[in-house]
Amino acid sequence: MSYKVSIVIPVYNVKQYLPRCMESVFSQTYTNYEVILVDDGSTDGSGELCDSYAREHVSCLAIHQQNGGLPAARNTGLSRARGDLLMFLDSDDWLDGSCLDICVAAFKENNDTDCVIFPYIREFGDVIPKTYILGEEERAFLDEEVKNLLHRRFFGLTNNEVYNPVALDELNTAWGKMYYARLAKDLRFTDVDVIGSAEDAWFNAQLFARFSRVIYLPNVFYHYNKQNATSIVHSYNDKLVRTRKNFHKFLADYIVEHGLGQDYEEALRNRKALTCLNYVRNILNSSESLLRKHQLIAELLGDDELRSALAQLPLSRLQMKWRVYYALCKWRCAFGVMGMTWLAERLRKYLR
Structure with missing residues (x-):
């Protein structure tokens, strides 16, 4: 054919x-x-x-x-x-x-x-x-593997997958x-x-x-x-937190409607926590003053839903640099989070 x-x-x-x-x-x-x-x-x-x-x-x-x-x-x-x-x-x-x-x-x-x-x-x-x-070798995913390793990954990372949060998306x-x-x-x-x-x-x-x-x-x-400076991924988005929470709600409802269980719930909880990096990157892309960016990051780290997710994030499974980063997020250290994110942005072509 x-x-x-x-x-x-x-x-x-x-x-x-x-x-x-x-x-x-x-x-x-x-x-x-x-x-x-x-x-x-x-x-x-x-x-x-x-x-x-x-x-x-x-x-x-x-x-x-x-x-x-x-x-x-x-x-x-x-x-x-x-x-x-x-x-x-x-x-x-x-x-x-x-x-x-x-x-x-x-x-x-x-x-x-x-x-x-x-x-x-x-x-x-x-x-x-x-x-x-998905690695450097050809691979076939069948039935339960498609569900548990691929489909579930759109909801978030689990277990050793969280070692590298950059792989989330x-x-x-x-x-x-x-x-x-x-x-x-x-x-x-x-x-x-x-x-x-x-x-x-x-x-x-x-x-x-x-x-x-x-x-x-x-x-x-x-x-x-990644050189197209007009791409939406390089621009500040003042709706990011609201729309990302909508996405998380869609995923949560889907888990309930289809009875997907605890692995999917854990994956989504980790997604919510790991998305903190995207939120902070977005704030740093804004034209606000440095002081205002710090204020926005501090407000973000005080968000109840994000704090709950960060509290349950298995920090011990993360690569050391990310363990430190998300610990700072969890502890609401806005200056530390801002500084590490700024550095990660400048090294993003090398971070994997």
Whole structure:
């Protein structure tokens, strides 16, 4: 069987990066694919670029819509996908040329496979560290392993996984995965006003519950552009705490509704605690004065829900540098937390 792959690419003001992204698609060694470019109200000429690609390549479709945010663009692409297999690609990122070929081969070799996951490279320019999400060896996850090791991970880390808190969100991304389109057709990404940047994690938390066999291929790489200063991950978000709490509530309700039990509850509790790093990073990204940043961090560390989660975080399982960091969070040492976070931000290309 020759599987057709649908590649959904949301586009918003990425004229500088889109050509590299599209070249990586058009140079794939596997050619049975369709590209769905969703221009989400770009104002920098990205929309015109999409039209030019659609004119020049019969495999490419350009869709234009009013700006509705990343989830809305992905949802439009998802609704228009006609392939057997589906994957997402961000418009400032790019793929290795053999990505589709190797992933499709995995489906052909194991016809009961529901999803293929592959690692990514964080592109900082001078440093390009590889992120092996699930190790450096090929692996098949079956049934209970899919549930207990993959699906549960969207809820949070448990046991020895908390050793490296930076790994908390490595599996969450919409990209870096290929799966049967039919398994996702009735799912939709939640608006960022409700759930913030966790929209991909919540989508995957629902999606992975439908998988029985997942293949992890460590030799297929996705290039994650960490140099795009306009990316939402580099901007201050004054809604982050509210939307992240909404996400945690979605996960908590899901655990109850599906009777997932204590392992999932522990994972979510650890997620709440470990997310403190993201909250503080966000505050440091703001334009507030140093004194005001300290005040905001102090207020954050006094949050009842966060304090409860930090009190139960198994500090002894964390890598030493993170054990110190989260102990400072637990003890509400705002200056220490601010200083360590500032340092972690400057070393983030090396921290794994």
